[in-house]
Amino acid sequence: MLVNVWDVASAKIIEELGFPAAATASAAISASLGFEDNEEIGRDLMLASVARIAGAVDIPVTVDLEAGYGPTVEDAIATARGAIEAGAVGLNFEDSAHKDTSELYDAALQAERIKAIRRTGEELGVPLVINARTDVFFRTELPEEEKLRESVRRAKVYLDAGADCIYVLGPTDENTIERLAKAIPAPLNMLALPDAPSIARMTELGVKRISFGPRPMRHAMTALREAAEHVRDLAIFP
Numbered sequence: 001m002l003v004n005v006w007d008v009a010s011a012k013i014i015e016e017l018g019f020p021a022a023a024t025a026s027a028a029i030s031a032s033l034g035f036e037d038n039e040e041i042g043r044d045l046m047l048a049s050v051a052r053i054a055g056a057v058d059i060p061v062t063v064d065l066e067a068g069y070g071p072t073v074e075d076a077i078a079t080a081r082g083a084i085e086a087g088a089v090g091l092n093f094e095d096s097a098h099k100d101t102s103e104l105y106d107a108a109l110q111a112e113r114i115k116a117i118r119r120t121g122e123e124l125g126v127p128l129v130i131n132a133r134t135d136v137f138f139r140t141e142l143p144e145e146e147k148l149r150e151s152v153r154r155a156k157v158y159l160d161a162g163a164d165c166i167y168v169l170g171p172t173d174e175n176t177i178e179r180l181a182k183a184i185p186a187p188l189n190m191l192a193l194p195d196a197p198s199i200a201r202m203t204e205l206g207v208k209r210i211s212f213g214p215r216p217m218r219h220a221m222t223a224l225r226e227a228a229e230h231v232r233d234l235a236i237f238p
Contacts, residue, residue, distance in 0.1 A: 001199065002211040004064075006032050007049070008056040010216070015057045022057060024050060026064040026092075028217035037214075038099030043069035047082040054087030062090030062129060067097070067105070068113060076113035080120040080128065090129030092167060093117065095154065102139045107154050111161035118162035131189055131209070132163035137170025148176060152183045159186050165209055172196040174205060181206025 003019065005011040006028035014022045027037035029049050035041040046065065054061040063086075068079040076093075083091050095110045097103040105113075114132060121128035136142070136151045148171075155166040167189035168180055174197050181188045187208035192199060192215070199210055 002062075002209070003216050004028060004212050004214065005053065006214075006217045008052055010220070011053045011057050011061070015059050019059065021060045021062060022053070023211060024053060024061070024063045025212075025214045025217065026066050027214035029064075031214065031217065036099075037066075038096070039066050039069055043079055043082060047079075047086045050083065050088055051086035060089045061087065062092070062131070063088045064092040066092075067094050071097070071105070071109075073112050073116045076116045077120050080117040081124065084121065084124050084126045084128070088128075089126060090131065090164075091117070092131045092133055093163075094133035094135055094167075094169075096135045096139055102141055104135060104139060107157045110154075111157050114158055114161040114163055129165070130163045131165050131167050132158035133167035133169055133189075134158070135169050137168060144176075148179060148183075151180065155184045155186070159184075165189055167191075167209075167211075174201070177202060177207065178205040181208075 002023035003014055004023050004025035005014055006025060011022045026046065029046065030037050030041045033041060033045065050063045063083055065079050065083060068076045093114065095105045097105045114130060117128060117130055134151050134154045136154065137147050140147065142150065151168050158166065165187040166184050169191060171177055172193055172195045177190060177197065188206065189209040189211060190202055190207045192210050192212050197205065202210060
């Protein structure tokens, strides 16, 4: 279970609570710095944030680096190298090609990019844990059964290219999650969402890795808003 962090303070809380690893959420880091999600923040600023987080805790840090901040194999290499230099030991790597469309990267191209990330880690002596994310359910308008088949197909392509685990973003019904867990021959990552099964139930369905994305940051911001509203409402204005 990965309660995703977005800055040094949140990462330190996760470490103090005894979690064995910390994971960042790109949407949370982006929002904290005034950017929309989906690579608007850019590689350099994202990696600078990662470096501050990884440098502040002693537990391993895996980081959400979106689609690698560029479409080419060279972009994937630059992002992987930057992640290692920033102190990360794992990364999320998604196949969404553009935030405003349903377009995904061609699976073969994405596989080449994953191979490049794997080679980069080996060359630098850091066996990066690659959590390959496919956005078939999240982005495309295929029929549900086709979404499942295409997600499994892409998962196997990405695993053959060197990914360690597969993150399928979007599905929340038990039947789909269980079918994905059985069909994908690697640990399956699912996002904990309000309408998704409970953590205990997802574990029973075969999910091995559960993350929370930007929800912890949003929860913290909701608490801040409520506290500030309370202070505001107590104030007496002329």
